[in-house]
Amino acid sequence: xxxxxxxxxxxxxxPDSPGVYRFRDEHRRVIYVGKAKSLRQRLASYFxxxxxxxxxxxxxxxxxxSVEWTVVxxxxxxxxxxxxxxxxxxxxxxxxxxxDKSYPSLAVTLGEEYPRVQVMRGPKKxxxxxxxxxxxxxxxxxxxxxxxxxxxxxxxxxxVFKRSAQIGRPCLLGYIGKCSAPCVGRVTxxxxxxxxxxxxxxxxxxxxxxxSRLEKEMHEAAEEMEYEKAARLRDxxxxxxxxxxxxxxxxxxxxxxxxxxxxxxxxEAAVQIFHVRGGRVRGQRGWVTDKVEAxxxxxxxxHALQQLYGEEQGEAVxxxxxxxxxxxxTPALSQWLAERRGSQVSLRIPQRGDKxxxxxxxxxxxxxxxxxxxxxxxxxxxxxxxxxxxxAEALELDSAPLRIECFDISHLQGDDVVASMVVFEDGLAxxxxxxxxxxxxxxxxxxxxxxxxxxxRRFRRYLQEKLKTGEWEPEEGDGGSPEDxxxxxxxxxxxxxxxxxxxxxxVAAAKRALEELGVDDVxxxxxxxxxxxxxxxxxxxxxxxPRTSEGLYLLQRVRDEAHRFAIQYQRNKxxxxxxxxxxxxxxxxxxxxxxxxVKHFGSVKxxxxxxxxxxxxxxxxxxxxAETVAAALAGAVPAGPAVNTATGEIIEDExxxxxxxxxxxx
Numbered sequence: 246x247x248x249x250x251x252x253x254x255x256x257x258x259x260p261d262s263p264g265v266y267r268f269r270d271e272h273r274r275v276i277y278v279g280k281a282k283s284l285r286q287r288l289a290s291y292f293x294x295x296x297x298x299x300x301x302x303x304x305x306x307x308x309x310x311s312v313e314w315t316v317v318x319x320x321x322x323x324x325x326x327x328x329x330x331x332x333x334x335x336x337x338x339x340x341x342x343x344x345d346k347s348y349p350s351l352a353v354t355l356g357e358e359y360p361r362v363q364v365m366r367g368p369k370k371x372x373x374x375x376x377x378x379x380x381x382x383x384x385x386x387x388x389x390x391x392x393x394x395x396x397x398x399x400x401x402x403x404x405v406f407k408r409s410a411q412i413g414r415p416c417l418l419g420y421i422g423k424c425s426a427p428c429v430g431r432v433t434x435x436x437x438x439x440x441x442x443x444x445x446x447x448x449x450x451x452x453x454x455x456x457s458r459l460e461k462e463m464h465e466a467a468e469e470m471e472y473e474k475a476a477r478l479r480d481x482x483x484x485x486x487x488x489x490x491x492x493x494x495x496x497x498x499x500x501x502x503x504x505x506x507x508x509x510x511x512x513e514a515a516v517q518i519f520h521v522r523g524g525r526v527r528g529q530r531g532w533v534t535d536k537v538e539a540x541x542x543x544x545x546x547x548h549a550l551q552q553l554y555g556e557e558q559g560e561a562v563x564x565x566x567x568x569x570x571x572x573x574x575t576p577a578l579s580q581w582l583a584e585r586r587g588s589q590v591s592l593r594i595p596q597r598g599d600k601x602x603x604x605x606x607x608x609x610x611x612x613x614x615x616x617x618x619x620x621x622x623x624x625x626x627x628x629x630x631x632x633x634x635x636x637a638e639a640l641e642l643d644s645a646p647l648r649i650e651c652f653d654i655s656h657l658q659g660d661d662v663v664a665s666m667v668v669f670e671d672g673l674a675x676x677x678x679x680x681x682x683x684x685x686x687x688x689x690x691x692x693x694x695x696x697x698x699x700x701x702r703r704f705r706r707y708l709q710e711k712l713k714t715g716e717w718e719p720e721e722g723d724g725g726s727p728e729d730x731x732x733x734x735x736x737x738x739x740x741x742x743x744x745x746x747x748x749x750x751x752v753a754a755a756k757r758a759l760e761e762l763g764v765d766d767v768x769x770x771x772x773x774x775x776x777x778x779x780x781x782x783x784x785x786x787x788x789x790x791p792r793t794s795e796g797l798y799l800l801q802r803v804r805d806e807a808h809r810f811a812i813q814y815q816r817n818k819x820x821x822x823x824x825x826x827x828x829x830x831x832x833x834x835x836x837x838x839x840x841x842x843v844k845h846f847g848s849v850k851x852x853x854x855x856x857x858x859x860x861x862x863x864x865x866x867x868x869x870x871a872e873t874v875a876a877a878l879a880g881a882v883p884a885g886p887a888v889n890t891a892t893g894e895i896i897e898d899e900x901x902x903x904x905x906x907x908x909x910x911x
Contacts, residue, residue, distance in 0.1 A: 249306045253292045261285040264316040265326045268309035268338075272738050275334040277305050277538070280323040282574070284314050299539035305338045320577035321584070328551045338538050340514075340548045350528070351376040351385045353398070353445055358434055359406070359427045360441035362389055362398045369556065376448045376527060391484040393423040395455070396444040399437065400424065447485070449522060456485060500524050502565035503553070504595075504604055507545050508611035509536070515615035516549045519607050522563075531611070533618045547572035554585055562586035567595045567604055628795055629672030635796030636742070639788050640781065642768055646742035647671055650703075651803045652755070653746040654684075654695045655811035661819045662690070664699040665811035668740075669803050681814045693750045700743065700758040707739055708762060739767055746804050748773040748780050748787075756782040772804045831870075831877045838865050842874070853878045 264284040268277040281287030291312075295303045317323050331339050352365035356372020364382050369375060389400065399406065401416055401424070409415050409428040419426035427437040447455055463478035504519045513535055520528035532549070540548070546568045554562050562585045572578050575592060582590040595601040633645035649669045656662040664682040668675040682702065684695050743759075745751045752771035759767060770788075771780040777797065778787035790797035827849060828839045845863045846852040852860070852874075860871035 249292050249295070249309070252309070252311045254288065254312065259285040259288050259314065260316055262316050263318070263320050263323045264314050265323050265330065266312060266314040267330065267334075267336075268305065269311045269313070270308055271310040273311075274738065275330070275336050276308060277336050277338040278327055278330045278334065280320075280327040282320060284316070288312065288314070301338070301536070302539045305538065308338075320574050321580050324551070324574065324577055324581050328555050331551075332555070340534050340536065340538055340540055340545065349382045349385060351389065351448065353441055355438075355441065355445070359399050359437055362393075362400050362441075362444065374445050375561075376445075390423075392444065392447065393418070394484045395459070395481045396440050396447065397423055397425040398441050398444050399427060401428075448527075456482060459485070500565065501563045502567055502600070503563050504567045504600075504607045505546060505549055505553075506569055506604060506607040506611045507542055507549070508608065508615045509542065509545065510615070511536070513615065513618070514545050515611045515618060516545065517607050517611035517614055518549075518553065519603065519610075520563075521603075529610075531614045533614065541570075543570040543572045546570055547574075547578060550578060550582070554582060558585055559587060562590060564589070565591045565593075567593065567600060569594065569604070569608065629799070632672055632795035632799040635790070635794055636799065639779065639790055639796060640742070640768060640770055642741070644741070646740070646768070648738065648740040649742045649744060649803055650740040651744040651746065651807040652696060652699055652703075653804070653807040653811040654692045654699070655808075655815040656690060657815065657819060661815055662688075662695060663811060663815045663818060664695060665807050665814060666699070666703060667803065667807045667810055669799075669806075672799055674806060679810055681810070683818075692747065693754045696745055696747070696751045697754040697758045700745075700755045701762065704739075704759060704762050704764050704767075708764075739764075741768065743767055743769045744800060744803055744807075745769070745771045746774075746807055747771050748778070752780045752782050770800075772800050777801065827878055828874070831874055834870065834874065838863075838870075841865060849878070 261283050263280075263282055265278065265280045266284060266288060267275050270276050279287065291298075291302065291306050295307070298306070315326065317326060349364050349366050352363055353374045353376075354361045354363070354372065355374050364385050365373070365375070393400070397418075400418065401409070405416060406428050409419075409426075413429055415424065415426035415429050415431075418424035419429070419431070425432045425437055425440060427434065432440075443455070459478055459482050463475050463482065466472075466475035466478060500521060501523065502521045504521065506517050508515045508517075513533060516532045516534075518530050519526055520530075532552070550566070550568075550572075562582055564586075566582065571592070571594060579590060579592045582592065595604050630645075633647070636642070637645045647670060651667050651669075652664060654662065654664050662684040664684065666680040666682070668678040680703070682699050684698060686698050687694060743755055745755050748771055752769055755771075756769045759765070759769065769782055772778075773780060773787070776787075776789075777792075778789060779797075779800065780787050790800075828834060828842065841863055842852055842860070843849065846855060855875075857868065857871045857875050860866055860874055861868055866874075
C-alpha cells in the first residue's frame with residue numbers, strides 16, 4: 246500500500262486548465278482515468294487526509310504509485326479523451342457498464358448489393374442499419390415475419406442465396422411471397438434496394454405514407470372488381486398494423502428520444518435505457534455495474550452516456566436525451582453529443598407530462614433490474630470477499646490473494662503435451678489474460694517436469710517485463726520505459742497466489758521454479774482432485790477446507806477452468822496434427838499459399854509431379870519456396886489411391902481437390 250504523499254506533485258506543478266489525468270500502480274498499469282475543468286483543483290482533492298476521502302477513493306490513491314496528466318483546450322476534448330482512455334486501458338477503479346446480456350437488434354445490411362434483413366448481436370458494423378435493441382430475438386422475428394408480406398426483402402444467408410442463384414430456383418420464402426427472390430432475377434438490384442429502404446423507413450416510424458398508399462390501392466382494386474388483389478392488400482394492411490401495435494405510442498408528436506434511468510445502492514448501480522423513435526418504444530437495454538469509484542447519480546449518468554454514444558454517429562444519437570440528473574459538465578456533454586449527431590441535442594430532466602410518466606416507468610425497470618441482478622448474484626460481492634479471506638486464512642497469507650493464477654498440464658498418453666494458465670482477479674475470471682503453452686524442453690509424459698517448465702517460463706517473462714519498466718534500477722527514473730504506456734501486457738503483473746492442478750510433486754516443482762528465479766513474494770498451493778485437498782510446499786499433510794467453504798469453492802472453480810482450457814487447447818492441437826498433410830511440413834508456407842498451390846494444380850498428387858518451374862508459375866511462390874515445396878513433397882510418402890467404398894473401384898484423381906483443409910493433402 247503506497248503513501249499518496251510519496252508521489253504527490255509539487256505545488257504549482259499542476260496546470261490550472263482543463264485536462265485528463267491517469268493514476269498508475271507500481272507496475273505502471275493505469276488504474277483510474279478522470280477529467281477536470283481545473284486539473285490543479287481536482288488533483289489536489291486526492292491528496293488530502295485519507296480519513297476525509299471516500300473509502301473507495303482512499304483505496305484507489307493508496308493502490309496508485311504515480312499520477313500524470315494531459316492538458317487539453319476544452320472540456321469537450323477532455324470528455325472525448327477520457328472516454329478513449331477508459332476504453333483503451335480498462336482501469337479497474339473506473340465505473341464500467343457491461344451489458345447483462347447481448348441484446349439483439351434488427352439489422353438491414355444496406356452495404357450489400359442485395360440488402361438482407363436479419364437478427365444481429367454484438368458491435369455495430371459499417372454499412373448496416375440497426376433498429377432496436379430488442380429484449381428477445383423472437384420479438385424481432387415476429388415483426389419481420391409480419392412485414393415481409395409487404396416488404397419482401399431477402400432474409401437468407403449468403404450461402405443459401407448463392408445456391409439458389411446457381412440452381413435457378415428460389416427458396417421456400419420466394420415461393421410463398423415473403424421474398425422477392427432477387428437470387429433468380431425476379432427483381433433487379435435497384436428494385437430490391439428500394440424495397441429494403443422502404444422497410445427501413447417503416448421501421449423508423451414513417452408508417453402513415455405506406456398505410457395510406459395501401460388503403461388507396463385496396464379501394465381502387467375493389468372498384469375495379471379485383472377482389473383477390475383487394476383482399477391481399479387488406480391482409481397486408483392488417484399485418485403492418487399488427488406490427489405497429491407491438492410498439493404502442495408513448496409520446497406524441499413523433500418524438501425521437503432516449504430515456505436513461507438509474508437505480509443504485511452503496512455497492513452497485515443499474516441503468517435502463519428506452520429508445521423512443523417516432524413516439525414509439527423501439528428498443529430497450531440495461532447495464533449493471535459495481536460502484537468501484539465514489540460517484541453520484543449525475544456521475545453515473547455521465548458514464549452511461551459515454552458508454553451509450555461513444556461509438557455512435559448521426560441519427561443513432563437522438564434529438565433529445567432525458568436523464569434523472571444532469572452531469573456536472575452538462576454544456577460540454579451536450580456539445581459532445583451534438584458533434585456526434587451533427588445537429589443540436591437536448592439533454593434535460595423531464596418535469597411534467599408524458600415524458601415524466603415514461604421516465605418513471607424506465608426507473609421502475611431499472612429498480613427491477615437491480616433487484617434481479619442481486620438475486621442472481623446472491624450477494625456475490627460479499628461471497629467473493631469471504632472466499633478470498635478464507636483462502637488467505639487457510640494458507641496463512643499476509644493479505645487476500647486478489648490475483649490468482651492456476652496452471653494445468655494436459656496430454657494424450659504423452660503426445661501433444663500442453664499447459665494452460667488461467668487468471669482470476671477479485672474472484673472473477675479474466676479470460677483476456679489466459680495463456681497457453683506448448684512443452685518444449687522434452688518429449689513424453691512427465692507432469693512434474695512440465696509444471697516446472699511452464700511456471701519458469703511464465704515468471705521469466707514477468708521478470709523481463711519488470712526489467713523493462715526499470716523497477717530493478719537503483720536510481721529513480723521517470724517510472725517507466727518509453728514502451729511502457731499503461732496498456733495491459735503479457736505476463737506483466739504477478740499474482741499473489743499460484744495454484745497448480747495436482748498434489749505434492751506438482752507443488753514442489755512450481756515452488757522450485759520460483760526459487761530458481763528469485764521470486765519469493767508469490768504463494769504456491771496445489772489442489773488434488775481425489776479428495777480436494779490443498780497442498781502447500783514442504784508440508785507433509787494437506788490443508789483440508791470444509792466442503793461448504795467459499796474459499797474451497799473458488800479454488801475448485803479456478804482449477805476446473807484451468808483444466809477446461811488446457812483440454813480445449815490439447816484437443817485443438819491434436820486435431821490439427823491429425824489433419825496435417827505434406828504441405829503443412831513446409832516451413833514458411835502459410836495457409837493462403839497452400840490453398841493457391843492446391844487450387845492451381847488440382848491436388849497434392851499432381852503438385853508432387855510438377856517441376857520447380859511449374860510450381861514457380863503459381864502467384865506468390867518464388868523459386869526458393871518452390872524448391873522447398875518440391876523437396877518436402879519428394880520426401881513425403883504418398884498416400885494410397887482413393888477407393889469407392891460402395892463399388893470397390895479405385896478413384897482416379899482427375900477432379901480438382903477443394904482448396905484448403907488438410908484432408909485434401911494426400
